[in-house]
Amino acid sequence: MTLAPSRATDLPVSDADPFSHEVLEDPLPMHEQLREAGPVVYLSRYDVYALARYEQVHAALVDWQQFQSAAGVGLSNFRTEKPWRPPSLLLEADPPRHDAPRRVLSKVLGPRALRGLRDAWVADAEVLVDEVLADGPEFDVVPRLAEAFPLRVFPDAVGLPAEGRENLLPYGDHAFNAFGPANDLVAKGEHRVAELSGWVGSVCARDVLAPEGFGADIWAAADRGDITPAMAPLVVRSLLTAGVDTTVHGISAVLSGFATHPDQWQRLRQDPGLARVAFDEAVRWESPVQTFFRTATTDVRIGGTVVPEGRKVLMFLAAANRDPRRWTDPDRFDLGRDPSGHVGFGMGLHQCVGQHVARLEAEAVLTALARRVRSIELAGAPRRHHNNTLRAWESLPVRLEVG
Incomplete structure (x- = not known):
């Protein structure tokens, strides 16, 4: 990556490609260079303004008036380009269009609903962990736990049919x-877009x-007039788009953290109540969602730079989550930390519902493992799964000592 000041201003200019396979494999060096370059860096390759420090990323996330989501949270600008699918009513909308769907989904996924699911999910995790451990001490946690558990419980909670x-x-x-x-990662999935989009659209009906589940609750909200019938399938689709992959990669991240920080696993075993802290710390540490875009609605001053109206702003959530200006020893996975300020789930009114x-x-999953497993260690070389937005593991072989 080459950094240089712009001739016209002091704005640092970088030719880095955040979506190259080299960076997707290990984004940390680029994140550090962008943070140290300044509060705003111009990425010449994509003609966008980048934010990598916690202060600026947090500020942009909460300022939906000046940094809109409705023009798309990706590189594509919906002001000038047609989206590949109807935009999300939550992720790719701003008030007032965003408000009613957000209220509905916040209620559907609220504390009362989760209390009703807790016992069943805890029991399901116990059964799954027993099944995995019965096959021996070495296995790949990505397919066996991180993917298996969300795919076991979440589609049932939504009310999806078994097929597909x-x-x-x-x-x-x-x-x-x-x-x-539009790189090779997009191209590899394009041949299935019609098929997959068709299936997702069909199961949102x-x-x-x-008749019972998150999906039915969303349709019931349409019956009450909280949202329109046309909105209901798009709100269900939002659940299916964001409710699986990010959880899978978050669980992979926390298990990777424990496999590489054995002292923290012992900490969890001694106090299983730290399970949620551990998950949030892993979301901070690994940031399963690495980046999101916003679009400036007016000329916006950030530091000494004015981002022009209509220009895309790339927020590096992962870089902000390891910014030493905000976090002490940010590269360490540490259950003694309060990770609650992380931006791994976004921030403000677009924060992950x-x-x-x-x-x-x-x-x-973590509580079930902590009861049975004395230690977790890597049993082979982990392998990354590359995605333009997500930080993910393809494979994470581990060895567990039970007891």
Whole structure:
């Protein structure tokens, strides 16, 4: 990556490609260079303004008036380009259009609903961990736990039919790739876009969903007039787009943290109540969602730079989550830290509405493991899965000592 000051201003200019395979494999060096370059860096390759420090990323996330989501949270600018699918009513909308769907989904995924699911999910995690451990001490936690548990409980909670659930992960993978440039990662999924989008659209329909579940609750909100019938399937789709992949990669991240920080696993075993802290610390530390874009609605001054109206702003959530200006020893996975200020779930009114669902899933898995497993260590070389937006593991082989 080459950094140089602009001739016209003191704005640092970088030719870095955040979506190259080299950076996706290990983004930390680029994140550090961008943070140290200044509060704003111009990325010449994509003609966007980048924010990598915590202060500026947090400020942009909460300022929806000047940094809109409605023009798309990816590189594509919906002011001038047609989206590949109808925009999300939550992620890609601003008030007032955003408000009613957000209220509905916040209620559907609220504390009362999660209390009703807790016992069943905890029991399901116990059964899954027993099944995995019965096969021996070495296995790949990505397919066996991180993918298996969300795919075991979340589609049931939504009310999806059993057939076709294998489409959830490839659909989500393409959706998050599509937030980046039209590179090879997008191209690899394009041949299935019609098929996957068709399946997702079909299972969001009222008559396909189970009579009880998150999906049915969303349609009931349409019946009450809280949202329109046309909005209901798009709100259900939001659950399916963001409710699986990010949880899968969050659980992978926390298990990676424990496999590489054995002292922290012992800390959790001694106090299983730290399970939710551990998950949030892993979301800070690894940032399963690495980046999101906003679009300036007016000329916005950031530090000494004016970002012109209509220009895309790339927020590096992951870089902000390891900014030493905000965090002490940021590269360490540490259960003694208060990670609650992290921006891994966003911040402000667009903050992830399903984050408490993800926390409950992770808590169930970690608590079940902590009861049975004395130690977790890597049993082979982990392998990354590259995605334009997500930080993910393809494979994470571990060895568990039970006892």
